Amino acid sequence: MCGILGIASRDTDVFAEIYDGLLMLQHRGQDASGIVTYTGEFFRERKENGLVKDVFGPQDADTLTGKTGIGHVRYPTAGSLSAAEAQPFFVNAPYGIYLVHNGNITNTAEQREKVTGKYSRHLRTTSDSEIMLNVLADKVADAIKVNGNAEPVRNIFAGVKMTMERIQGAYSVLCMIAGVGMLAFRDPNGIRPLSVGKRPAESGGEDFCFASEDVAFGINGFEKLRDVKPGEAILVDLDGNMHTFQAVEGKLTPCIFEYVYLARPDSMMDGVSVYKTQLRMGQALARQIQEAGLEIDSIIPVPDSARPVALEVANSTGIRYREGLVKNRYVGRTFIMPGQAERQKSVRRKLNAIPLEFKGRNVLLIDDSIVRGNTIKKIVQMCRDAGAKKVYIASASPPVKYPNVYGIDMPTKHELIANGLSIEEIREELGADALFYQKLEDLIWAAQEGNPDIQGFDCSCFDGNYVTGVTAEYLDALEGSSRVSAKIQDMPAPGASWNASKLATG
Ligand SMILES: O=P(O)(O)OC[C@H]1O[C@H](OP(=O)(O)OP(=O)(O)O)[C@H](O)[C@@H]1O
Ligand SMILES: NC(=O)CC[C@H](N)C(=O)O
Ligand SMILES: [Mg+2]
Numbered sequence: 001m002c003g004i005l006g007i008a009s010r011d012t013d014v015f016a017e018i019y020d021g022l023l024m025l026q027h028r029g030q031d032a033s034g035i036v037t038y039t040g041e042f043f044r045e046r047k048e049n050g051l052v053k054d055v056f057g058p059q060d061a062d063t064l065t066g067k068t069g070i071g072h073v074r075y076p077t078a079g080s081l082s083a084a085e086a087q088p089f090f091v092n093a094p095y096g097i098y099l100v101h102n103g104n105i106t107n108t109a110e111q112r113e114k115v116t117g118k119y120s121r122h123l124r125t126t127s128d129s130e131i132m133l134n135v136l137a138d139k140v141a142d143a144i145k146v147n148g149n150a151e152p153v154r155n156i157f158a159g160v161k162m163t164m165e166r167i168q169g170a171y172s173v174l175c176m177i178a179g180v181g182m183l184a185f186r187d188p189n190g191i192r193p194l195s196v197g198k199r200p201a202e203s204g205g206e207d208f209c210f211a212s213e214d215v216a217f218g219i220n221g222f223e224k225l226r227d228v229k230p231g232e233a234i235l236v237d238l239d240g241n242m243h244t245f246q247a248v249e250g251k252l253t254p255c256i257f258e259y260v261y262l263a264r265p266d267s268m269m270d271g272v273s274v275y276k277t278q279l280r281m282g283q284a285l286a287r288q289i290q291e292a293g294l295e296i297d298s299i300i301p302v303p304d305s306a307r308p309v310a311l312e313v314a315n316s317t318g319i320r321y322r323e324g325l326v327k328n329r330y331v332g333r334t335f336i337m338p339g340q341a342e343r344q345k346s347v348r349r350k351l352n353a354i355p356l357e358f359k360g361r362n363v364l365l366i367d368d369s370i371v372r373g374n375t376i377k378k379i380v381q382m383c384r385d386a387g388a389k390k391v392y393i394a395s396a397s398p399p400v401k402y403p404n405v406y407g408i409d410m411p412t413k414h415e416l417i418a419n420g421l422s423i424e425e426i427r428e429e430l431g432a433d434a435l436f437y438q439k440l441e442d443l444i445w446a447a448q449e450g451n452p453d454i455q456g457f458d459c460s461c462f463d464g465n466y467v468t469g470v471t472a473e474y475l476d477a478l479e480g481s482s483r484v485s486a487k488i489q490d491m492p493a494p495g496a497s498w499n500a501s502k503l504a505t506g
Helices: 015-024 108-116 128-147 152-166 257-262 274-292 307-317 339-350 374-385 423-430 440-448 472-480
Strands: 002-008 032-038 043-049 068-074 089-091 097-105 169-177 181-186 195-200 206-211 223-227 232-237 242-246 298-301 325-327 351-353 362-367 390-395 434-437
Touching: 002 015, 002 097, 002 169, 002 181, 015 032, 015 068, 015 206, 068 097, 068 169, 068 181, 089 128, 097 128, 108 128, 128 152, 128 169, 152 181, 152 232, 152 242, 181 206, 257 274, 257 440, 274 307, 274 390, 274 434, 274 440, 298 307, 307 362, 339 351, 339 374, 351 374, 362 374, 374 390, 374 423, 423 434
Parallel strands: 298 362, 362 390, 390 434
Antiparallel strands: 002 068, 002 206, 032 043, 032 068, 089 097, 097 169, 169 181, 181 232, 195 206, 195 223, 232 242, 325 351
């Protein structure tokens, strides 16, 4: 995950608006935040590990001046957790380009070699996003050599096309380019989301906003124009004109996990409502539950992400919906605790059972997904401790069996509870009385129903089919690498520096 946002305004300084927009995308990344603005002459940058509200303050409005700018909230899925790998990244030639990226590149090793070898560039970090920025810079420079510098937009679009032909994986990208404007592009499969919005500018014409999710538009008065197409590049020049270019042929196959968990329910992505997809997931799951014919007193969601699904399972089955688990809103992410034992305890810190809802009852707990199984296993135990008679569980998505290589923090294969175990074995391991998983075809139906024009989805964490193709060597390297998901990283003490090699993927 990661969230990206950019605003090109004709009239006003954009720092405060980017700040507000990033707050709407905070769910996509909580490790680091960064903003760069462009004054028309200079870039002004600030990035640091931490939440948007902790990294930026009112004083930044005085320094981060400029009418255009881009921002990023990071959840690392490549490289390290070091503050140096917070985004945006910068190269000073050609033009001077700042870049923010959501997604993950799968041919980084090969591209790193080219950038540092053939193009004699020095990379400062282990980030995949920095590699992509340098590839883009190389390719724009190549285009300038061929076309001259009279038409920067043409050169930049040519550079994007060549970059798309070289880079594999998932990428939704925004760039600020000195003297030129703001560039947006999305990978040929449109794996990660990106949309563009506009609003009337005070002085006439239009202001533009790009964002990972359209939920970030309203707060600054933007209306969604459309989703950026797969393989498309859009450039808003410094006069506020929008140029579009289909850089390579695209085939929209967005990541289905966005609809399961990542995106906010109030977002529309590629014409599909996240909320309504989750309701349909509930309808499909309800059919399985009805067929099983169990005696269930109440349906209880694991807050917050499973609420829409659970609500619709209840509506469709006629079984009552109850809130039985209360989330402590003051506990941050639970996965920053070191080691398995700590993690299990931290679920307990985050969620607490309402005993009255469990005592003597048969309950069906619903969560959006079961990844390692830590969360639901602990909750099953909490329900039993609270006096539940039977504890049934359902996952709104199918068994997660394969790593995600496109920018979601999924653990390596051997950490996934559904890897190598039958449903019955998983049920036993989780200590539940029954276990339901959404069928993959039902999940696909739930999302596709929102926009039948979508040709397919990347469902790789469920079925192992990676839409861009991924080599067995890449997956082996991932499995054997020192990269482990951020969920089980030991976080450094405040002020201490992070060991950059810990998450290196190579
Ligand atoms: O099987 P596991 O490895 O435990 O992972 C699955 C859990 O991870 C996510 O929740 P998380 O606690 O990360 O955050 P949330 O509060 O946003 O749901 C997801 O909603 C599941 O509850
Ligand atoms: N998951 C993401 O989108 C993060 C972007 C990039 N791969 C990073 O780790 O910084
Ligand atoms: Mg959860």
